[in-house]
Amino acid sequence: MVQALNDALRDEMKRDQRIVLLGEDIGTVGGVFRVTKGLHEEFGENRVMDTPLSEGGIIGCAIGMALNGLVPVAEIQFSDFIFPAYDQIVNELAKFRYRSGGDFVTNMVVRTPVGGGIRGGHYHSQHPEAPFIHMAGLKVVCPSNPYDAKGMLKAAIRDPDPVVFLEPKRVYRAAKGDVPDGDYIVPLEKASIVRAGKSVTVVAYGAMLYEALDAATRAEEHGVDCEVIDLRTLWPLDLETIVASVKHTGRLVVVHEAPRTCGLAAEIVTLITEKAFYYLQAAPVRVTGFDTPFPYALEMEYLPLSHRILPAVLDTVRASP
Amino acid sequence: MVQALNDALRDEMKRDQRIVLLGEDIGTVGGVFRVTKGLHEEFGENRVMDTPLSEGGIIGCAIGMALNGLVPVAEIQFSDFIFPAYDQIVNELAKFRYRSGGDFVTNMVVRTPVGGGIRGGHYHSQHPEAPFIHMAGLKVVCPSNPYDAKGMLKAAIRDPDPVVFLEPKRVYRAAKGDVPDGDYIVPLEKASIVRAGKSVTVVAYGAMLYEALDAATRAEEHGVDCEVIDLRTLWPLDLETIVASVKHTGRLVVVHEAPRTCGLAAEIVTLITEKAFYYLQAAPVRVTGFDTPFPYALEMEYLPLSHRILPAVLDTVRASP
Amino acid sequence: MLMPEMSEETEGERVAISARGSLLQVLREDGTLDPDKNPDIEDLDLLRAFRQMVETRFLDERLTRLQRQGRIGFHVGCLGEEAAIIGSALALQTEDWIFPCYREFGAALLRGMPYQSFIDNLYGNANDTAKGRQMPDHYTCRDAHWVSISSPVGTQINQATGFAWASKLKGETAVTLVYFGDGATSSNDFHSGLNFAGVFKAPVVFLCRNNGWAISVPYESQTASPTIAHKGQAYGVHAVRVDGNDLFAVYRAVRDAADRARAGHGPTLVEALTYRMGGHSTSDDPGAYRDAHELEPWQQRDPVERVRHYLMDHDMWTAADDAALDAELEKRFLAAVEAAENTPQPEVDTMFDDVYEKLPWHLREQREQVRRGRRPFKGGG
């Protein structure tokens, strides 16, 4: 996925002179995960800028640049470190268009690696989509594979609204997939049905998609046929696709790494009860990170891996009034 | 409610020398809403401290004080301005006990006025409970009346965990209620059933409780008998009380001012589908602020007032498979 | 050269705010201009600035009255700070940009924001450029190169740095000026704004209106730094300290700072030393925390009177001009207020616009819900 993101940035920067990158250690080193590798060399220090150690400064300056007609793509080194910029993101970036009556807009992207499973422990593993989704005005996306990563990053850069672009670091190097050279877009409106099925709808995204797929494979052995949806865009999400699926399967499991309470799974479950209540044959189920800070040694117990998804899937299917 | 909060602070400060207050303009002026009025005079500048204009500094310093055995009660002037301290609150305060294996704990309270309806517009009206609830480690509370405000603030100060104490500013002066002198506690575990009923459970908190009650009164005219629950403690919430009520009424409406998506209502609806799915006779309904930034001129259209709660209640009761 | 002598202050010393010290002044006590520092403002510009200062003061008084009458919800004025605000705006070019704080409507009007637009914003009506979404005094005006105003203190500062930095990256000559108060120097965004500007030599002018107060918190409780200008050092940012009640000095300092920035020499922090003569806003009663006597020395340094005297001494202004201006201001004001009050509030539908460029499904649904109206009973809630 790292290479796909790198390709997307290079392509877009060639296409559009207004695009600039800024962040910590993104220059010579190419970022701690090497997503911007080679771009500093290729585009120079006026397009790829190493900044001082201030996430608030990065986002505040990027907003200013966007207001001045550039298209900044800011990198936050780990999403655990995005919170010093939370005020600039939710109170400024998210509200600029609204509060100025459309007079001032900010076309920009905030990229940041998310999630656990790389022994990053407490402060290199968080997956904080919900606090950005809740505060109106942002688009929040999270690709699960290289193909989508490239197409969605391009779409995010071209999108007129600010986009928070979450990169699941557990699959930075792991997830394979054919990535075509050249230009293509994966639109930010559509989820993708990565496995068709009729027993239960499983919604997942990012690194947990693979866990959902693994659980689906194992469920087959139990005669359960999962439909797995890769959400891709977390907000505004593709509700139509999920509703259609649930109307078909009558059952829903939502998976995410972030803590359970007030997470995106609660939103999806609630939307489905609102839109398809009478189609539901069992209570929707959440399989998520626990409501604890992220642990180091026990991260594989914390994450909602396949071994936790499978029983949820089976229970849901077996449940009956 | 302002007076009740002031009483609680005075009582507790007399009882326990470790309690100190810090915040912007809380000294001579007694805070922009006068909650700390007279305390600077009474307890002196070593107990009531006006700080420089930095919410991050206020919370960071308060954490340090708490680690050193004081019990700080920090005031953030408006909750719209709490975000510069978001990092210190969710990444430090919420995680201190956990990350230190219980070696370091922080007994402290963050007080902040929340909510709209006072013509505060875009940046003096937000109600940001969800972003604090989602990040594990905090208790989040929101009293609706003076009696609870006093008893819950005392409980929060004595609580060994960090508490985010949200004060609904629309009822700072409006909400009346007998507040006994002297010491009493309202425990942070219990919701309160403020109106018993059998047709539908309405969960609300803070200023919106009064709207829910108003809607309940009007619903009566339509032959609908609402049970209204004042949540009081938003997290960890009193699920038992809500579940018992819904098992009884079979219907649920959740009301809050904050934007809908990934808000607390989604969590409550999801918890109820998890705990009482087969008791639900209709899809639970949310009546909330809209997914827009907070508007000034149209705030009474934005807020989930009685006129929006009532139809939701009636629709829910009339709904059938 | 305008740098305060940093070495003069001794360790730990708290310098009380005073208009003395190593302060740039141009308009001297005797009413003449210091010839060495005279920025040679064109007569027409000077008159334009003066009229704007008078109008600003007029509006502060009248808007406070409207607020007291309950006709507008709020106003945040700039009594005593007119020179710092108008002098700085006057020193910029049309191509330059301003990131405002909340007290500088005089500068916005000077830069061409339509008067009616300002008044409409105070009413949050359907013609308000901010579409009634923000409190009064939070207008926006792209044509005046005036960025949307935010209430949270300090957030505009690093945005201004980024904006200026972008001008530099694009090879443009526009300079960005950002307003903020002494309290805002404690904010996160002041810190990163100045730090990034220093590192990237962004063409930005940081204009701190040091008016001695952040609501009820006096300068000495805001920072132990002897002056705001000293803070520039921490970022390698050039800093100057000027008499903020001296229109000529403010103009000079900002013009020089803008020249430096335009020439590629990077940012400047300008500390304009002034005093907040009124309450923080119409919601504030300064009697609760400060002694009225404190105002007296500052009344002697009234920025508007100082310019009026200068103009009268130089036969550029007469008492008759005052009377004519008063009448003009009154007339314009009444007409604008009447128009604003006759304009309805924004349509409910507009609440859902501008969250995103296009309305997504969930906002379409929420708008639909509101459109269905106040069911099932009318007039309730």
Added chain:
Amino acid sequence: MLMPEMSEETEGERVAISARGSLLQVLREDGTLDPDKNPDIEDLDLLRAFRQMVETRFLDERLTRLQRQGRIGFHVGCLGEEAAIIGSALALQTEDWIFPCYREFGAALLRGMPYQSFIDNLYGNANDTAKGRQMPDHYTCRDAHWVSISSPVGTQINQATGFAWASKLKGETAVTLVYFGDGATSSNDFHSGLNFAGVFKAPVVFLCRNNGWAISVPYESQTASPTIAHKGQAYGVHAVRVDGNDLFAVYRAVRDAADRARAGHGPTLVEALTYRMGGHSTSDDPGAYRDAHELEPWQQRDPVERVRHYLMDHDMWTAADDAALDAELEKRFLAAVEAAENTPQPEVDTMFDDVYEKLPWHLREQREQVRRGRRPFKGGG
């Protein structure tokens, strides 16, 4: 008196990092101590410090090896910064407190953190004081007055100010020292930490290890301030700049700063000028961004060798001592690693402890879910 001459620097000048300039030095090139500045460290303390410096370096080397072997996940070392770290800790009293950054395990051991406890933390095993919740090098030790370590850069700085401020409010004499790097001076919490400390005269010592780099970002790209010490000015905070590779100088500066704080004279910012000789951590390859030649002058100033020479010159240390120490270090290390590797990982149940003091219903439920085990199949997922 230890204040750098602020007025010396001219506007906009970028001073490259050098061990020269207005820098406090005690241990001179010829191996003698400057008699005017000699802090008179007791022999026993000096030997204790030296042994800790040697052990620190030993551990850095061995832990890096463990990481390469995949036996621990990560290590963040302090090669070249031993004097700044050990000298500062040595200058404190037992009652004093430390808010660490992530590179100062040498100081924690000097202050009495149990050795095994440090090694257990690297393994995140059941005996780890942080209960295996944090990455390696994020231990905690209340007994050593050592606060829990956080990864986010800078957050400990204003916490330290608050902690020190509380000591003052309680009338206690303890001083708080906080470690951070040059990169951390750009953080929000540096800004408010120093500002609040200046205003409230908190008894805190801000110890900035200026090691020239924040991962790949060099000092010149971090700030345009000529030195870190200059930043004290912005907050009215006393500042000193010392040779961070000189154990005696660091000790002297911190002892003086702590004395000042204890005497009620408020905070001091100590800039310890040093150099990060290794990678940022075991995850980093500095070859990607810096020239190895840059290290050469710093090799000449090796902080451990300088003390060793001094001790040998003064007949306090011999080659035989070196050998004995090596053997001792080796033995202790191997025993501790063995013990750590034989300790299981924390029980799954512990994952839910310490979120709150008492387990609330939702965590009880979640724990129950985990306790039920990996249903319905074993060994999967």
